[in-house]
Amino acid sequence: MKPHPLFVREARGAHVWDLDGDRYVDYVMAWGPILLGHSDPRVVEAVREVATRMQVVGTSHELEYLAAEGVLAAVPHGERLLWSNTGTEAVQVALRLARAATGRRRVLKFARSYHGWHDSVYAGLDESDSGKPALPASKGQSPSALDDLLVATFNDVAMAGRLLGEAVERDIAAVLIDPILSNGGVEAPAPDFLPTLRSLCDRHGVVLIFDEVIAGFRIARGGAAEKYGVPPDLSVFGKAMAGGFTQSAVVGRADLVDQVTSGVVHAGTFNSNPIALAAVAATMTALAEPGLYEALEATSAAFERAVGGVLAEEPGGGALHRVGSLLQYVPSGGGTGLHGTGGLWELILAGMLREGFLFMPSGKVFLSAAHSASDVRATAEALSTVLGRLRATRT
Ligand SMILES: Cc1ncc(COP(=O)(O)O)c(C=O)c1O
Known part of the structure; x- marks a missing residue:
């Protein structure tokens, strides 16, 4: 700072x-997380109430469902949900679901977008290199982790068309996009950009993932899908969803998310911890006002x-x-x-x-x-x- x-x-x-x-x-x-305001009494009270009963239990509890219902009610394409802790982690979960569903390995992202600090996506700082493999952006990052990442230019419909037209040859499983380029200048998508990505992904069997870790619940209650009228296959939420507590989620198509019951591993000790889920449930109720x-x-x-x-x-x-x-x-x-x-x-x-x-x-x-x-x-x-x-x- x-x-x-x-x-x-x-x-x-x-x-x-x-x-x-x-x-x-x-x-x-x-x-980004504080959308209702700091120390919102509704969130603080919900957390206080659950914290005196339990902290983390490692089995199921009611708040997993109450919080999930709140999120799914808000998100237009929300059929299923997986809980995770941070945005960085949830992005990785979404990519794993996309790779499992398509049997392909590469991910197309856009220059100047941030999808967490993980080796596999932290790349391509300001460069915009029409689909060349990305470069590491931090010391200590494994260059080979970026072999699977391609970087395109935000709002460049022609470039997206060219790259996704070769999705099979290039082995592209997913398009990963922050629809408002939250960390690269805050830019609205051009009117034809998200609809074009949607139809290119449909045509070439690619999973469309919106990273809404900042946009979600902030630019509209239903996030980018509501604001721009384009449903992705999966969205990643975090930050504002939990009113100041640590919680993220992957939300979207049932057939993609349900792969966790048939071989896709999604693990994490704190994935559905009651404290954060009490905050999510209270935040969802408040945001629906x-x-x-x-x-x-x-x-x-x-x-x-x-x-x-x-x-x-x-x-x-x-x-x-x-x-x-x-x-x-x-x-x-x-x-x-x-x-x-x-x-x-x-x-x-x-x-x-x-x-x-x-x-x-x-x-x-x-x-x-x-x-x-x-x-x-x-x-x-x-x-x-x-x-x-x-x-x-x-x-
Ligand atoms: C668009 C976007 N995606 C992912 C992340 C990573 O989220 P986290 O910091 O919770 O790991 C961030 C964090 O700022 C973000 O802005």
Whole structure:
């Protein structure tokens, strides 16, 4: 965390308090999980209630089903669900299901997308290399783990057509896509992109996997499938699904998921731990309340207008991209890569922290149902002050 980490003692609603007791408006929101607001009483109470009865049991319990029903009711293509702990793990489960179903081994992903830190998908930082094997993005990564990964360009329909047209020869089992490129600049898919991927996958026997670890329950209750009207075969959810607890899920077609009863191994001591599933069940109930997504959209649009307006007035100030309650600062002249942005952001980040507003170094902005119109107004005013100060030091 830049310019330095903030040490938090308490987090409630849209705010965090540091060790000195200073309050900040929080736009980090734990990097995505906090959609209802920190310490939402409905989630905290559900967790408290179960924690006094059991912790982890290693056999079945009712919450596995209650939480699953909540998720499946929200997701349009949700026929079956598997529980896992983190997004990284659940992506691996989805890929295993796709390989088992197709008998093929390669995965096509898109440049600037993040699907967890696992060796087999952490690759291809900013490169966009039309289907060449990917390169490791971290020291210590096994290069051979990436033999099965191809990288294409987001929103490039022609490239996807070319690569998937050769799915059999190239041994492609799955297309793995974050439909809004959450970590690579936040971009809406072009209108024909997801429908084209859907029909190419159908035609060439490829499993279409949406990585909705950030998008899920954030851009719509039913995630990308609801927002864009394109059902994948499998979706991976995490973060906002569990209201601040550690839980992920693979959701989708029954015939794919049911392979765990016929030879596909999915293991994990904490896969359906009652504490996190109590949080999932409570979060699903809260998210189903009428008006929640409309209010979230109104706050997010107000943020885009007010904060984006202040940026637009500043020469070289940059702009905002937005899909639902996820926004991204984009420097003037573009250039947002995986995990980061440039331009004035680093200076804005430091200035806003001193004014009592916590943002992410990457320039992503996470809004929640707990952010208010007055939080948004105060943010725009503080940004004006910070930019004015920067202008004064530059001249
Ligand atoms: C789109 C996406 N997929 C997968 C992951 C990995 O999830 P986790 O950090 O829970 O392992 C992330 C994490 O930020 C993500 O943004």
